[in-house]
Amino acid sequence: MVNCNITSPWIFRDNLVVNTSITYTYSVHFKRDNSTLWSSRWDYILKSHSHPTILWFSLINSTIVLVLLCACVALILLRTLRNKEIRCCRSQSLEKTQAESGWKLIHGDIFRPPGKTMLLSILSGTGIQLLITTTIILLLACFGALSPASRGELATCALFLYLFSSCFAGYTAARIYKAIGGLHWKTMTLMTFFLLPVVVVAIFFLLNIFVWAGQSSAAIPFGTFVAVMALWIGISMPMTFIGAFLGFKKKPIQNPVETNRIPRKIPPTKFIMKLWPGVLMGGLLPFSSFFIPFYFILSSIWMHQIFYASGFLFPMFCVFILTTAESTICLCYAHLSVEDYQWWWRSFLTGGGCCFYILVYSIYFVSIRSGLVGGTSIFLFIGYTTIIMLFVFILGGSIGFLTSYYFVRKIYSAVGVA
Numbered sequence: 277m278v279n280c281n282i283t284s285p286w287i288f289r290d291n292l293v294v295n296t297s298i299t300y301t302y303s304v305h306f307k308r309d310n311s312t313l314w315s316s317r318w319d320y321i322l323k324s325h326s327h328p329t330i331l332w333f334s335l336i337n338s339t340i341v342l343v344l345l346c347a348c349v350a351l352i353l354l355r356t357l358r359n360k361e362i363r364c365c366r367s368q369s370l371e372k373t374q375a376e377s378g379w380k381l382i383h384g385d386i387f388r389p390p391g392k393t394m395l396l397s398i399l400s401g402t403g404i405q406l407l408i409t410t411t412i413i414l415l416l417a418c419f420g421a422l423s424p425a426s427r428g429e430l431a432t433c434a435l436f437l438y439l440f441s442s443c444f445a446g447y448t449a450a451r452i453y454k455a456i457g458g459l460h461w462k463t464m465t466l467m468t469f470f471l472l473p474v475v476v477v478a479i480f481f482l483l484n485i486f487v488w489a490g491q492s493s494a495a496i497p498f499g500t501f502v503a504v505m506a507l508w509i510g511i512s513m514p515m516t517f518i519g520a521f522l523g524f525k526k527k528p529i530q531n532p533v534e535t536n537r538i539p540r541k542i543p544p545t546k547f548i549m550k551l552w553p554g555v556l557m558g559g560l561l562p563f564s565s566f567f568i569p570f571y572f573i574l575s576s577i578w579m580h581q582i583f584y585a586s587g588f589l590f591p592m593f594c595v596f597i598l599t600t601a602e603s604t605i606c607l608c609y610a611h612l613s614v615e616d617y618q619w620w621w622r623s624f625l626t627g628g629g630c631c632f633y634i635l636v637y638s639i640y641f642v643s644i645r646s647g648l649v650g651g652t653s654i655f656l657f658i659g660y661t662t663i664i665m666l667f668v669f670i671l672g673g674s675i676g677f678l679t680s681y682y683f684v685r686k687i688y689s690a691v692g693v694a
Contacts, residue, residue: 334568345602379612384536390620401449403674439511443519450523465520532689559629604676627676628669
């Protein structure tokens, strides 16, 4: 039994305001339920907040989009690779070569190294690291290894997976950097180790200062920051160098065609074939494949709702990866058909174009749905949205670039040059 005494001045008696004390009494009886196991005590909450119908609809819709993109990529490959005797001879007349296809005309420039090759290699390696980390986390959560009842388990698992997967980042970055012709492998490895973690830690530290200033219990202690930095230097640095060393020890990737000394002039193109319209088009389909579960993720972050549907998140994540890869391939082929051979950074930006729609949707959600107020809340929204956009940009960009690299090598391996 609990007694609560409340003193309120808002009691009116004979048109006068007087102070009075009201005592509320209530009793609570707890009854033990032995039918519910301790490990499954959260199940009724998780099931009551799930939305299986909406998620199934989203998954089916994304799968249909994926099937259509698969059909487009299959048609492109059948068109370009059905005749293995295609020859793009320099002795042929220009009119005859143009009558065949536009992408064969730029075989001498297709593998010309782009600008900022080191940055492109670093971002590609970091994207593979994020891909491996996210895939393992979703798989563990899908099989029930990560429970929402264990507070901090997800963050701890993600941290250690990211640190130990640094070897894949170093290996991928080294392979790409060596294939493009880079020589400063030590600088590239250090930048792979530093670039993304420094940016993310700086954002988290600034956010933590605002949380400290607001005297919130959610503030991360300074000792935790120091411990994370020690783990990062002690685990991630040697793993990155090991992966980069193994990548540089292997033979460089051989391009199927040689590069001309003099670059070919790129003909003028329509507005729809420019860089940024292509980036916006390339990011629309991947975002449409997961914007419904993204709404529930934002609700769990900003509206304190429970969302735990790893069985849906993992297949949707796979659909997002495949949709990003195939939409980037289709746009890459479209640009090659108009004799635009600057596909390196274009494919990366196209794959990461989904982050623009994430920004727009997040602003809409916070302004219309959540109704955040206060400077600290707005600053937290800006910081967390920036981190999400950065992760999606690097992850989608690396997928788009690496799949486009494989696609370009595949179609030009069928072109013989006399």
